Amino acid sequence: MAARNGVVLVGCGNMGFAMLQGWLQSGTLDAGDVTVVEPNAALRERAAGLGVATASDSSGLQDRAxxxxxxxxxxxxxxDAVLPAYREIVAGGATVVSVAAGIRIERFEQALGAKTPVIRVMPNTPAAVGAGMMVMCANGHVGAQAMEFARRLMAASGEVAVIEDEGLMDAVTAVSGSGPAYLFHMIEALTAAAEAAGLPDDIAAQLAGQTVYGAAVYARQSGETPARLREQVTSPGGTTAAALDVLMGDDRLTKLMTEAVEAARKRSAELGK
Structure with a gap:
Protein backbone atom coordinates (compact mmCIF):
# COMPACT_ATOMS: atom_id res chain seq x y z
CA MET A 1 0.00 0.00 0.00
CA ALA A 2 1.32 3.45 -0.91
CA ALA A 3 2.45 5.65 1.97
CA ARG A 4 -0.08 8.31 2.86
CA ASN A 5 1.94 11.49 2.65
CA GLY A 6 0.04 13.27 -0.09
CA VAL A 7 -1.80 16.54 0.47
CA VAL A 8 -4.52 18.07 -1.65
CA LEU A 9 -4.83 21.81 -1.11
CA VAL A 10 -8.24 22.97 -2.27
CA GLY A 11 -8.13 26.71 -2.83
CA CYS A 12 -4.92 28.67 -3.20
CA GLY A 13 -5.85 32.25 -2.45
CA ASN A 14 -3.86 34.32 0.05
CA MET A 15 -4.19 31.95 3.02
CA GLY A 16 -3.81 28.79 0.96
CA PHE A 17 -0.74 30.12 -0.83
CA ALA A 18 0.82 31.30 2.44
CA MET A 19 0.41 27.83 3.92
CA LEU A 20 1.76 26.20 0.78
CA GLN A 21 4.87 28.38 0.89
CA GLY A 22 5.37 27.51 4.53
CA TRP A 23 5.12 23.76 3.89
CA LEU A 24 7.67 23.85 1.10
CA GLN A 25 10.11 26.38 2.54
CA SER A 26 10.23 24.58 5.89
CA GLY A 27 10.79 21.22 4.22
CA THR A 28 7.68 19.82 5.87
CA LEU A 29 6.51 18.74 2.42
CA ASP A 30 8.20 18.25 -0.92
CA ALA A 31 6.58 19.81 -3.96
CA GLY A 32 5.79 16.33 -5.25
CA ASP A 33 3.65 15.64 -2.20
CA VAL A 34 1.15 18.39 -3.00
CA THR A 35 -1.61 18.86 -5.53
CA VAL A 36 -3.33 22.23 -5.61
CA VAL A 37 -6.92 22.39 -6.85
CA GLU A 38 -7.70 25.97 -7.85
CA PRO A 39 -10.22 27.02 -10.53
CA ASN A 40 -8.73 30.51 -10.88
CA ALA A 41 -6.07 30.33 -13.61
CA ALA A 42 -3.88 33.11 -12.21
CA LEU A 43 -3.84 31.59 -8.72
CA ARG A 44 -3.22 28.15 -10.20
CA GLU A 45 -0.24 29.48 -12.16
CA ARG A 46 1.16 31.13 -9.04
CA ALA A 47 1.00 27.83 -7.18
CA ALA A 48 2.56 25.96 -10.11
CA GLY A 49 5.50 28.34 -9.85
CA LEU A 50 6.42 26.60 -6.59
CA GLY A 51 6.74 23.28 -8.41
CA VAL A 52 3.56 21.60 -7.17
CA ALA A 53 1.04 19.80 -9.35
CA THR A 54 -2.07 21.84 -10.06
CA ALA A 55 -5.57 21.17 -11.34
CA SER A 56 -8.68 23.19 -11.99
CA ASP A 57 -10.94 20.58 -10.34
CA SER A 58 -10.83 17.31 -8.43
CA SER A 59 -10.95 15.04 -11.49
CA GLY A 60 -8.45 12.20 -11.21
CA LEU A 61 -7.69 12.67 -7.53
CA GLN A 62 -10.07 9.85 -6.64
CA ASP A 63 -7.61 7.34 -8.11
CA ARG A 64 -4.76 8.34 -5.80
CA ALA A 65 -4.14 6.12 -2.77
CA ASP A 80 -21.09 23.59 0.51
CA ALA A 81 -20.70 23.64 -3.28
CA VAL A 82 -17.11 22.38 -3.11
CA LEU A 83 -17.49 19.48 -0.67
CA PRO A 84 -19.36 16.90 -2.79
CA ALA A 85 -16.41 16.58 -5.18
CA TYR A 86 -14.25 15.22 -2.33
CA ARG A 87 -16.53 12.46 -1.03
CA GLU A 88 -14.55 9.72 -2.79
CA ILE A 89 -11.22 11.04 -1.52
CA VAL A 90 -12.54 11.04 2.03
CA ALA A 91 -14.07 7.60 1.56
CA GLY A 92 -10.62 6.45 0.44
CA GLY A 93 -9.10 7.39 3.80
CA ALA A 94 -8.20 11.08 3.61
CA THR A 95 -8.74 13.36 6.58
CA VAL A 96 -10.41 16.72 5.98
CA VAL A 97 -8.63 19.81 7.30
CA SER A 98 -10.67 23.01 7.06
CA VAL A 99 -9.31 26.52 7.49
CA ALA A 100 -12.64 28.13 6.58
CA ALA A 101 -13.81 30.46 9.32
CA GLY A 102 -17.07 29.73 11.07
CA ILE A 103 -17.87 26.34 9.51
CA ARG A 104 -18.42 23.79 12.21
CA ILE A 105 -17.29 20.18 12.05
CA GLU A 106 -20.90 19.02 11.91
CA ARG A 107 -21.31 20.61 8.48
CA PHE A 108 -18.54 18.44 7.05
CA GLU A 109 -19.96 15.32 8.66
CA GLN A 110 -23.36 16.07 7.14
CA ALA A 111 -21.89 16.62 3.67
CA LEU A 112 -19.29 13.85 3.62
CA GLY A 113 -20.57 11.25 6.07
CA ALA A 114 -21.02 10.99 9.83
CA LYS A 115 -17.71 9.17 10.34
CA THR A 116 -15.61 11.58 8.28
CA PRO A 117 -12.39 12.53 10.10
CA VAL A 118 -12.38 16.33 10.30
CA ILE A 119 -9.88 18.79 11.71
CA ARG A 120 -11.00 22.39 11.97
CA VAL A 121 -8.29 25.05 12.03
CA MET A 122 -8.54 28.72 12.85
CA PRO A 123 -5.47 30.46 11.38
CA ASN A 124 -4.73 34.17 11.29
CA THR A 125 -3.14 36.42 8.72
CA PRO A 126 0.40 36.53 10.22
CA ALA A 127 0.63 32.96 8.89
CA ALA A 128 1.63 34.69 5.65
CA VAL A 129 5.02 35.48 7.23
CA GLY A 130 5.33 32.30 9.29
CA ALA A 131 4.16 34.01 12.47
CA GLY A 132 0.57 32.79 12.58
CA MET A 133 -1.44 31.39 15.46
CA MET A 134 -3.04 28.16 14.26
CA VAL A 135 -5.66 26.61 16.54
CA MET A 136 -6.84 23.06 15.81
CA CYS A 137 -9.90 21.10 16.90
CA ALA A 138 -10.74 17.57 15.69
CA ASN A 139 -13.65 15.19 15.86
CA GLY A 140 -13.34 11.69 17.30
CA HIS A 141 -12.71 10.06 13.93
CA VAL A 142 -9.28 11.64 13.36
CA GLY A 143 -6.41 9.22 13.88
CA ALA A 144 -3.29 10.12 15.82
CA GLN A 145 -1.08 9.94 12.73
CA ALA A 146 -3.31 12.27 10.71
CA MET A 147 -3.55 14.69 13.64
CA GLU A 148 0.21 14.83 14.01
CA PHE A 149 0.69 15.28 10.25
CA ALA A 150 -1.80 18.16 10.22
CA ARG A 151 -0.13 19.70 13.24
CA ARG A 152 3.25 19.65 11.51
CA LEU A 153 1.75 21.35 8.46
CA MET A 154 0.16 24.07 10.57
CA ALA A 155 3.39 24.57 12.54
CA ALA A 156 5.09 25.59 9.29
CA SER A 157 2.96 28.75 9.41
CA GLY A 158 3.41 29.64 13.07
CA GLU A 159 2.54 28.41 16.53
CA VAL A 160 -0.09 25.69 17.04
CA ALA A 161 -2.57 25.09 19.85
CA VAL A 162 -5.09 22.26 20.12
CA ILE A 163 -8.45 22.54 21.87
CA GLU A 164 -10.87 19.74 22.64
CA ASP A 165 -14.10 21.75 22.87
CA GLU A 166 -15.19 23.08 19.48
CA GLY A 167 -17.46 25.53 21.27
CA LEU A 168 -14.34 27.48 22.22
CA MET A 169 -13.55 28.17 18.56
CA ASP A 170 -15.74 31.27 18.69
CA ALA A 171 -13.51 32.63 21.45
CA VAL A 172 -10.43 31.62 19.45
CA THR A 173 -11.81 33.50 16.46
CA ALA A 174 -12.35 36.57 18.61
CA VAL A 175 -8.86 36.52 20.11
CA SER A 176 -6.36 35.24 17.54
CA GLY A 177 -8.45 35.10 14.37
CA SER A 178 -9.62 38.71 14.54
CA GLY A 179 -6.85 39.83 16.89
CA PRO A 180 -4.36 41.00 14.25
CA ALA A 181 -6.85 43.68 13.22
CA TYR A 182 -6.92 44.98 16.79
CA LEU A 183 -3.14 45.33 16.74
CA PHE A 184 -3.18 46.90 13.28
CA HIS A 185 -5.59 49.49 14.65
CA MET A 186 -3.31 49.97 17.66
CA ILE A 187 -0.52 50.82 15.24
CA GLU A 188 -2.84 53.24 13.44
CA ALA A 189 -3.82 54.89 16.72
CA LEU A 190 -0.24 55.12 17.99
CA THR A 191 0.82 56.61 14.65
CA ALA A 192 -1.93 59.23 14.87
CA ALA A 193 -0.89 60.05 18.44
CA ALA A 194 2.73 60.40 17.35
CA GLU A 195 1.72 62.77 14.58
CA ALA A 196 -0.37 64.78 17.03
CA ALA A 197 2.72 65.05 19.23
CA GLY A 198 4.55 66.71 16.33
CA LEU A 199 6.46 63.87 14.67
CA PRO A 200 6.62 63.75 10.85
CA ASP A 201 4.23 61.23 9.31
CA ASP A 202 6.91 58.81 8.12
CA ILE A 203 8.76 58.85 11.44
CA ALA A 204 5.49 58.45 13.34
CA ALA A 205 4.58 55.37 11.28
CA GLN A 206 8.06 53.88 11.69
CA LEU A 207 8.11 54.39 15.47
CA ALA A 208 4.60 52.99 15.96
CA GLY A 209 5.05 49.93 13.74
CA GLN A 210 8.49 48.95 15.01
CA THR A 211 7.55 49.54 18.64
CA VAL A 212 4.55 47.22 18.45
CA TYR A 213 6.57 44.63 16.52
CA GLY A 214 9.54 44.80 18.85
CA ALA A 215 7.42 44.64 21.98
CA ALA A 216 5.57 41.58 20.67
CA VAL A 217 8.81 39.75 19.80
CA TYR A 218 10.32 40.68 23.16
CA ALA A 219 7.21 39.48 25.01
CA ARG A 220 7.39 36.09 23.26
CA GLN A 221 11.13 35.60 23.66
CA SER A 222 11.99 37.08 27.04
CA GLY A 223 10.39 34.41 29.20
CA GLU A 224 8.82 37.11 31.36
CA THR A 225 5.11 37.78 31.76
CA PRO A 226 3.70 40.85 29.99
CA ALA A 227 2.91 42.33 33.40
CA ARG A 228 6.54 41.97 34.50
CA LEU A 229 7.82 43.49 31.26
CA ARG A 230 5.46 46.43 31.71
CA GLU A 231 6.74 46.95 35.24
CA GLN A 232 10.35 46.91 34.04
CA VAL A 233 9.64 49.77 31.62
CA THR A 234 7.63 51.80 34.13
CA SER A 235 9.58 54.02 36.51
CA PRO A 236 7.52 55.47 39.38
CA GLY A 237 6.41 58.95 38.49
CA GLY A 238 7.97 58.72 35.04
CA THR A 239 6.68 59.21 31.51
CA THR A 240 5.48 55.63 31.03
CA ALA A 241 3.63 55.74 34.34
CA ALA A 242 1.85 58.91 33.23
CA ALA A 243 0.67 57.21 30.03
CA LEU A 244 -0.37 54.01 31.83
CA ASP A 245 -2.44 56.06 34.27
CA VAL A 246 -4.57 56.91 31.25
CA LEU A 247 -4.69 53.39 29.75
CA MET A 248 -5.01 51.45 33.01
CA GLY A 249 -7.11 53.85 35.07
CA ASP A 250 -10.37 52.10 35.98
CA ASP A 251 -9.08 49.14 33.90
CA ARG A 252 -10.00 51.21 30.85
CA LEU A 253 -8.06 49.30 28.21
CA THR A 254 -8.80 45.87 29.70
CA LYS A 255 -12.51 46.60 29.76
CA LEU A 256 -12.42 47.90 26.19
CA MET A 257 -10.57 44.82 24.91
CA THR A 258 -12.92 42.52 26.81
CA GLU A 259 -15.92 44.20 25.20
CA ALA A 260 -14.31 43.96 21.76
CA VAL A 261 -13.47 40.26 22.11
CA GLU A 262 -16.95 39.46 23.41
CA ALA A 263 -18.55 41.28 20.47
CA ALA A 264 -16.43 39.27 18.05
CA ARG A 265 -17.17 36.00 19.90
CA LYS A 266 -20.92 36.60 19.74
CA ARG A 267 -20.74 37.46 16.05
CA SER A 268 -18.72 34.32 15.34
CA ALA A 269 -21.37 32.22 17.10
CA GLU A 270 -24.12 33.90 15.07
CA LEU A 271 -22.34 33.30 11.77
CA GLY A 272 -21.79 29.65 12.61
CA LYS A 273 -25.46 28.84 13.03
Whole structure:
Protein backbone atom coordinates (compact mmCIF):
# COMPACT_ATOMS: atom_id res chain seq x y z
CA MET A 1 0.00 0.00 0.00
CA ALA A 2 1.32 3.45 -0.91
CA ALA A 3 2.45 5.65 1.97
CA ARG A 4 -0.08 8.31 2.86
CA ASN A 5 1.94 11.49 2.65
CA GLY A 6 0.04 13.27 -0.09
CA VAL A 7 -1.80 16.54 0.47
CA VAL A 8 -4.52 18.07 -1.65
CA LEU A 9 -4.83 21.81 -1.11
CA VAL A 10 -8.24 22.97 -2.27
CA GLY A 11 -8.13 26.71 -2.83
CA CYS A 12 -4.92 28.67 -3.20
CA GLY A 13 -5.85 32.25 -2.45
CA ASN A 14 -3.86 34.32 0.05
CA MET A 15 -4.19 31.95 3.02
CA GLY A 16 -3.81 28.79 0.96
CA PHE A 17 -0.74 30.12 -0.83
CA ALA A 18 0.82 31.30 2.44
CA MET A 19 0.41 27.83 3.92
CA LEU A 20 1.76 26.20 0.78
CA GLN A 21 4.87 28.38 0.89
CA GLY A 22 5.37 27.51 4.53
CA TRP A 23 5.12 23.76 3.89
CA LEU A 24 7.67 23.85 1.10
CA GLN A 25 10.11 26.38 2.54
CA SER A 26 10.23 24.58 5.89
CA GLY A 27 10.79 21.22 4.22
CA THR A 28 7.68 19.82 5.87
CA LEU A 29 6.51 18.74 2.42
CA ASP A 30 8.20 18.25 -0.92
CA ALA A 31 6.58 19.81 -3.96
CA GLY A 32 5.79 16.33 -5.25
CA ASP A 33 3.65 15.64 -2.20
CA VAL A 34 1.15 18.39 -3.00
CA THR A 35 -1.61 18.86 -5.53
CA VAL A 36 -3.33 22.23 -5.61
CA VAL A 37 -6.92 22.39 -6.85
CA GLU A 38 -7.70 25.97 -7.85
CA PRO A 39 -10.22 27.02 -10.53
CA ASN A 40 -8.73 30.51 -10.88
CA ALA A 41 -6.07 30.33 -13.61
CA ALA A 42 -3.88 33.11 -12.21
CA LEU A 43 -3.84 31.59 -8.72
CA ARG A 44 -3.22 28.15 -10.20
CA GLU A 45 -0.24 29.48 -12.16
CA ARG A 46 1.16 31.13 -9.04
CA ALA A 47 1.00 27.83 -7.18
CA ALA A 48 2.56 25.96 -10.11
CA GLY A 49 5.50 28.34 -9.85
CA LEU A 50 6.42 26.60 -6.59
CA GLY A 51 6.74 23.28 -8.41
CA VAL A 52 3.56 21.60 -7.17
CA ALA A 53 1.04 19.80 -9.35
CA THR A 54 -2.07 21.84 -10.06
CA ALA A 55 -5.57 21.17 -11.34
CA SER A 56 -8.68 23.19 -11.99
CA ASP A 57 -10.94 20.58 -10.34
CA SER A 58 -10.83 17.31 -8.43
CA SER A 59 -10.95 15.04 -11.49
CA GLY A 60 -8.45 12.20 -11.21
CA LEU A 61 -7.69 12.67 -7.53
CA GLN A 62 -10.07 9.85 -6.64
CA ASP A 63 -7.61 7.34 -8.11
CA ARG A 64 -4.76 8.34 -5.80
CA ALA A 65 -4.14 6.12 -2.77
CA UNK A 66 -1.52 8.37 -1.13
CA UNK A 67 -3.72 11.30 -0.08
CA UNK A 68 -3.54 11.73 3.69
CA UNK A 69 -5.07 15.19 4.01
CA UNK A 70 -7.51 17.27 2.00
CA UNK A 71 -6.88 20.83 3.16
CA UNK A 72 -9.85 23.03 2.34
CA UNK A 73 -8.89 26.69 2.09
CA UNK A 74 -11.89 28.01 0.18
CA UNK A 75 -14.20 30.82 1.23
CA UNK A 76 -16.90 29.73 3.69
CA UNK A 77 -19.71 30.77 1.36
CA UNK A 78 -18.65 28.31 -1.36
CA UNK A 79 -17.75 25.38 0.91
CA ASP A 80 -21.09 23.59 0.51
CA ALA A 81 -20.70 23.64 -3.28
CA VAL A 82 -17.11 22.38 -3.11
CA LEU A 83 -17.49 19.48 -0.67
CA PRO A 84 -19.36 16.90 -2.79
CA ALA A 85 -16.41 16.58 -5.18
CA TYR A 86 -14.25 15.22 -2.33
CA ARG A 87 -16.53 12.46 -1.03
CA GLU A 88 -14.55 9.72 -2.79
CA ILE A 89 -11.22 11.04 -1.52
CA VAL A 90 -12.54 11.04 2.03
CA ALA A 91 -14.07 7.60 1.56
CA GLY A 92 -10.62 6.45 0.44
CA GLY A 93 -9.10 7.39 3.80
CA ALA A 94 -8.20 11.08 3.61
CA THR A 95 -8.74 13.36 6.58
CA VAL A 96 -10.41 16.72 5.98
CA VAL A 97 -8.63 19.81 7.30
CA SER A 98 -10.67 23.01 7.06
CA VAL A 99 -9.31 26.52 7.49
CA ALA A 100 -12.64 28.13 6.58
CA ALA A 101 -13.81 30.46 9.32
CA GLY A 102 -17.07 29.73 11.07
CA ILE A 103 -17.87 26.34 9.51
CA ARG A 104 -18.42 23.79 12.21
CA ILE A 105 -17.29 20.18 12.05
CA GLU A 106 -20.90 19.02 11.91
CA ARG A 107 -21.31 20.61 8.48
CA PHE A 108 -18.54 18.44 7.05
CA GLU A 109 -19.96 15.32 8.66
CA GLN A 110 -23.36 16.07 7.14
CA ALA A 111 -21.89 16.62 3.67
CA LEU A 112 -19.29 13.85 3.62
CA GLY A 113 -20.57 11.25 6.07
CA ALA A 114 -21.02 10.99 9.83
CA LYS A 115 -17.71 9.17 10.34
CA THR A 116 -15.61 11.58 8.28
CA PRO A 117 -12.39 12.53 10.10
CA VAL A 118 -12.38 16.33 10.30
CA ILE A 119 -9.88 18.79 11.71
CA ARG A 120 -11.00 22.39 11.97
CA VAL A 121 -8.29 25.05 12.03
CA MET A 122 -8.54 28.72 12.85
CA PRO A 123 -5.47 30.46 11.38
CA ASN A 124 -4.73 34.17 11.29
CA THR A 125 -3.14 36.42 8.72
CA PRO A 126 0.40 36.53 10.22
CA ALA A 127 0.63 32.96 8.89
CA ALA A 128 1.63 34.69 5.65
CA VAL A 129 5.02 35.48 7.23
CA GLY A 130 5.33 32.30 9.29
CA ALA A 131 4.16 34.01 12.47
CA GLY A 132 0.57 32.79 12.58
CA MET A 133 -1.44 31.39 15.46
CA MET A 134 -3.04 28.16 14.26
CA VAL A 135 -5.66 26.61 16.54
CA MET A 136 -6.84 23.06 15.81
CA CYS A 137 -9.90 21.10 16.90
CA ALA A 138 -10.74 17.57 15.69
CA ASN A 139 -13.65 15.19 15.86
CA GLY A 140 -13.34 11.69 17.30
CA HIS A 141 -12.71 10.06 13.93
CA VAL A 142 -9.28 11.64 13.36
CA GLY A 143 -6.41 9.22 13.88
CA ALA A 144 -3.29 10.12 15.82
CA GLN A 145 -1.08 9.94 12.73
CA ALA A 146 -3.31 12.27 10.71
CA MET A 147 -3.55 14.69 13.64
CA GLU A 148 0.21 14.83 14.01
CA PHE A 149 0.69 15.28 10.25
CA ALA A 150 -1.80 18.16 10.22
CA ARG A 151 -0.13 19.70 13.24
CA ARG A 152 3.25 19.65 11.51
CA LEU A 153 1.75 21.35 8.46
CA MET A 154 0.16 24.07 10.57
CA ALA A 155 3.39 24.57 12.54
CA ALA A 156 5.09 25.59 9.29
CA SER A 157 2.96 28.75 9.41
CA GLY A 158 3.41 29.64 13.07
CA GLU A 159 2.54 28.41 16.53
CA VAL A 160 -0.09 25.69 17.04
CA ALA A 161 -2.57 25.09 19.85
CA VAL A 162 -5.09 22.26 20.12
CA ILE A 163 -8.45 22.54 21.87
CA GLU A 164 -10.87 19.74 22.64
CA ASP A 165 -14.10 21.75 22.87
CA GLU A 166 -15.19 23.08 19.48
CA GLY A 167 -17.46 25.53 21.27
CA LEU A 168 -14.34 27.48 22.22
CA MET A 169 -13.55 28.17 18.56
CA ASP A 170 -15.74 31.27 18.69
CA ALA A 171 -13.51 32.63 21.45
CA VAL A 172 -10.43 31.62 19.45
CA THR A 173 -11.81 33.50 16.46
CA ALA A 174 -12.35 36.57 18.61
CA VAL A 175 -8.86 36.52 20.11
CA SER A 176 -6.36 35.24 17.54
CA GLY A 177 -8.45 35.10 14.37
CA SER A 178 -9.62 38.71 14.54
CA GLY A 179 -6.85 39.83 16.89
CA PRO A 180 -4.36 41.00 14.25
CA ALA A 181 -6.85 43.68 13.22
CA TYR A 182 -6.92 44.98 16.79
CA LEU A 183 -3.14 45.33 16.74
CA PHE A 184 -3.18 46.90 13.28
CA HIS A 185 -5.59 49.49 14.65
CA MET A 186 -3.31 49.97 17.66
CA ILE A 187 -0.52 50.82 15.24
CA GLU A 188 -2.84 53.24 13.44
CA ALA A 189 -3.82 54.89 16.72
CA LEU A 190 -0.24 55.12 17.99
CA THR A 191 0.82 56.61 14.65
CA ALA A 192 -1.93 59.23 14.87
CA ALA A 193 -0.89 60.05 18.44
CA ALA A 194 2.73 60.40 17.35
CA GLU A 195 1.72 62.77 14.58
CA ALA A 196 -0.37 64.78 17.03
CA ALA A 197 2.72 65.05 19.23
CA GLY A 198 4.55 66.71 16.33
CA LEU A 199 6.46 63.87 14.67
CA PRO A 200 6.62 63.75 10.85
CA ASP A 201 4.23 61.23 9.31
CA ASP A 202 6.91 58.81 8.12
CA ILE A 203 8.76 58.85 11.44
CA ALA A 204 5.49 58.45 13.34
CA ALA A 205 4.58 55.37 11.28
CA GLN A 206 8.06 53.88 11.69
CA LEU A 207 8.11 54.39 15.47
CA ALA A 208 4.60 52.99 15.96
CA GLY A 209 5.05 49.93 13.74
CA GLN A 210 8.49 48.95 15.01
CA THR A 211 7.55 49.54 18.64
CA VAL A 212 4.55 47.22 18.45
CA TYR A 213 6.57 44.63 16.52
CA GLY A 214 9.54 44.80 18.85
CA ALA A 215 7.42 44.64 21.98
CA ALA A 216 5.57 41.58 20.67
CA VAL A 217 8.81 39.75 19.80
CA TYR A 218 10.32 40.68 23.16
CA ALA A 219 7.21 39.48 25.01
CA ARG A 220 7.39 36.09 23.26
CA GLN A 221 11.13 35.60 23.66
CA SER A 222 11.99 37.08 27.04
CA GLY A 223 10.39 34.41 29.20
CA GLU A 224 8.82 37.11 31.36
CA THR A 225 5.11 37.78 31.76
CA PRO A 226 3.70 40.85 29.99
CA ALA A 227 2.91 42.33 33.40
CA ARG A 228 6.54 41.97 34.50
CA LEU A 229 7.82 43.49 31.26
CA ARG A 230 5.46 46.43 31.71
CA GLU A 231 6.74 46.95 35.24
CA GLN A 232 10.35 46.91 34.04
CA VAL A 233 9.64 49.77 31.62
CA THR A 234 7.63 51.80 34.13
CA SER A 235 9.58 54.02 36.51
CA PRO A 236 7.52 55.47 39.38
CA GLY A 237 6.41 58.95 38.49
CA GLY A 238 7.97 58.72 35.04
CA THR A 239 6.68 59.21 31.51
CA THR A 240 5.48 55.63 31.03
CA ALA A 241 3.63 55.74 34.34
CA ALA A 242 1.85 58.91 33.23
CA ALA A 243 0.67 57.21 30.03
CA LEU A 244 -0.37 54.01 31.83
CA ASP A 245 -2.44 56.06 34.27
CA VAL A 246 -4.57 56.91 31.25
CA LEU A 247 -4.69 53.39 29.75
CA MET A 248 -5.01 51.45 33.01
CA GLY A 249 -7.11 53.85 35.07
CA ASP A 250 -10.37 52.10 35.98
CA ASP A 251 -9.08 49.14 33.90
CA ARG A 252 -10.00 51.21 30.85
CA LEU A 253 -8.06 49.30 28.21
CA THR A 254 -8.80 45.87 29.70
CA LYS A 255 -12.51 46.60 29.76
CA LEU A 256 -12.42 47.90 26.19
CA MET A 257 -10.57 44.82 24.91
CA THR A 258 -12.92 42.52 26.81
CA GLU A 259 -15.92 44.20 25.20
CA ALA A 260 -14.31 43.96 21.76
CA VAL A 261 -13.47 40.26 22.11
CA GLU A 262 -16.95 39.46 23.41
CA ALA A 263 -18.55 41.28 20.47
CA ALA A 264 -16.43 39.27 18.05
CA ARG A 265 -17.17 36.00 19.90
CA LYS A 266 -20.92 36.60 19.74
CA ARG A 267 -20.74 37.46 16.05
CA SER A 268 -18.72 34.32 15.34
CA ALA A 269 -21.37 32.22 17.10
CA GLU A 270 -24.12 33.90 15.07
CA LEU A 271 -22.34 33.30 11.77
CA GLY A 272 -21.79 29.65 12.61
CA LYS A 273 -25.46 28.84 13.03
Missing amino acids: DIALAVLAVKPQVM
